[in-house]
Amino acid sequence: MTAAISVAGLTRRYRGHRALDDVTVDVEAGSITGLLGRNGAGKTTLMRIVAGQEFASSGSVRVFGASPVENDQVLRRMIFIREDQAYPDVKVGHALRVASWLHPNWNGEVADRLLADFGLPESRAIKKLSRGMRSALGIVIGLAARAEVTMFDEPYAGLDAVARQVFYEWLLAEYVAHPRTLLLSTHLIDEAAGLLERVVVIAAGRVVLDAAADDLRGAATRVSGPALAVDEFTAGRPVWERRRLGSQESVVVAGPLARESSVRT
């Protein structure tokens, strides 16, 4: 495995708290990696530091083997679209044109088709766009740029279910047509699960899980139903999470279920 992004012992301290605490993670070149975690876990901070937008307190970040900080050689091969991406006061078409100048692999046809699929008018001023439309614009730019390292922070914030589906389909199609290293943060784990080859979970600034998505499938099972039945069924298994609402219960247990038990009624 060759790492496109290599983070070692990365710590970012802000006054009073550690946004990132000794994070060590490698992102394989030519893969789709999901960065999962709750709000405030440190996903955005990690990506900002990898993109050279923020500075590390300690530790090292290497992209293509070199530090990305103020390094044009590395930065011009990267793109990082944030959830709260700020744009200058211009029109959608202008922003796309600027991105096309700065990214040599820019594909105008992909951009046009994405715009059409999202129903995003090129002549609209960016500041007039709704939350979801702004996210869509970020997706268009991030995918059409075909940068070797492409990072999305919560790319579908504000997008409706149909638009999210457009995003997932395009992400896979573009990844196949033009392989690159994709890193996206998300908390819609269920929806994105099918896309991801690798999953990195961070909580309170620390990496708590870093595994291939295939290894994780079946690592846990959710059992729900009448509380008494659920308790009987899950007795003796390690329970990760237990939620109760009235007489109904939902429990997450470790490990896959044996075949005969999954057909038991």
Add this chain to the structure above:
Amino acid sequence: MSTWINVVRYHLVSRVNYLVLPWGWLAFAFAVDIVIFAFIPVGHHVVPTARGIVQVQDDSGRYAGGMGAIVLVFFAMGVQSVARSLPFALALGVSRRSYYTGTALLAVTLAVGYGLVLAALQAMERATGGWWLATHIFRVPYILDGPWYLTWLTSSVTLALLFAYGMWFGIVYRRWSLPGMLAFIAVQVAILLAAALLITWSHAWPGTGHFFVTLSAAGLTGLLAAATAALLAGGYATVRRATV
């Protein structure tokens, strides 16, 4: 180099800000000056004498402050060139260094181009006898009062200076918001105050006055150019650790 050019093109996407506003604003100020002076008769000073009031024709002309408009616009352009456009440039993989260099390149290019237009307007003003109203809008006594190439040079340097000054303001605001900007202004006032006190204590006011009075327009332009370079260096040092 190509990244710098692309940063320049990135800024110029906001055509209105850089190409339309300065001239629109200047045209407005020009119109205001012309209207005002059109209603004031040329150079008739009334002077009371012992045997009645006489009118004295004054040929030196009148000066208007319309030029101040474009200078202000350059300051504003400098501020927003960083405050609004930096995050998207960094998102697209431009380093702060390239962004700053490209923006400074834009500042110098605009200043030189617009300085030339101002020199041309001054020449027209001279040819028309002050727009047929003995009015000097593009001629500023002592500073912009020489041959066209000196006007070009001095106005270019002045515009670049204002842009660089605004740019530094924009970067300071990006990094430290309003408290930082107020501190930035406070430091500048403190430096001026310290200089004034220093001159007072060393009884150097006559010398200082003499220095500025005898300074030629070209010498002043040199000073302004040095100040521009200092402002650009300050902005560069500040942008290197800016985060978005």
